[in-house]
Amino acid sequence: MTRQVLGSLIVALLIVVVTIVVVTARLGTTSTAELDLREELQEERIELQEERLKRLEEQREERGERRDDRGGRG
Amino acid sequence: MGDLVETITRGNVAEVKVILASVVLALAVYQLVLITVGYGVTRPPFLSSRAASFAHRAVGDAIAVLLVVVAIMCLSYFGLEDDAGVHVGAASALLVVLALKILVIRRWHRLSRMLPMLGACVFVLLVATWATSAGDLLADR
Numbered sequence: 001m002t003r004q005v006l007g008s009l010i011v012a013l014l015i016v017v018v019t020i021v022v023v024t025a026r027l028g029t030t031s032t033a034e035l036d037l038r039e040e041l042q043e044e045r046i047e048l049q050e051e052r053l054k055r056l057e058e059q060r061e062e063r064g065e066r067r068d069d070r071g072g073r074g
Numbered sequence: 075m076g077d078l079v080e081t082i083t084r085g086n087v088a089e090v091k092v093i094l095a096s097v098v099l100a101l102a103v104y105q106l107v108l109i110t111v112g113y114g115v116t117r118p119p120f121l122s123s124r125a126a127s128f129a130h131r132a133v134g135d136a137i138a139v140l141l142v143v144v145a146i147m148c149l150s151y152f153g154l155e156d157d158a159g160v161h162v163g164a165a166s167a168l169l170v171v172l173a174l175k176i177l178v179i180r181r182w183h184r185l186s187r188m189l190p191m192l193g194a195c196v197f198v199l200l201v202a203t204w205a206t207s208a209g210d211l212l213a214d215r
Contacts (some may be wrong), residue, residue: 001124024093027215
């Protein structure tokens with residue numbers, strides 16, 4: 001009888017393990033570390049975009065000033 | 075308490091709750107199998123009815139503990155949300171019926187003929203509670 005009870009409990013343990021694996025796989029990675037990393041990457045991307053826009057604006061302003069200088073001399 | 079739950083689950087309260095509730099549901103299905111052997115409805119050669127009943131009791135104790143943990147997590151972190159009426163109702167009824175079942179098993183032996191009906195009620199309420207919370211979340215993923 002002890003063996004049968006132990007076997008039944010081992011089956012229960014297996015059910016627990018399989019359920020955890022299946023449900024976790026279904027939920028996907030949602031750990032806070034992963035989410036933090038995603039957020040950091042997004043912030044970096046936004047910063048890079050902003051820097052690029054600033055640089056473009058500065059270049060445009062420089063070009064405009066040069067044109068004004070040329071116009072003044074001419 | 076809510077902070078403690080958030081710390082223990084490392085911010086993944088809903089996910090941990092879904093996993094625990096799903097484990098309870100899977101074990102509940104196994105409980106049905108065990109009790110059919112326990113009552114002699116099915117007689118597999120590798121499992122006696124006495125061993126099946128003993129395992130049913132042991133797994134049932136584990137389920138009761140898990141249910142209380144999930145209920146505490148739910149109440150302390152999410153509280154009683156207005157749009158979760160069915161879930162709250164089913165879960166409350168589940169805890170009441172489960173407590174009654176435990177009382178019948180441990181104290182009120184005269185009512186032991188009600189055990190199959192109480193067990194069936196616990197299973198139905200468990201399915202309803204899971205479906206209105208964890209099932210919804212899993213379906214959305």
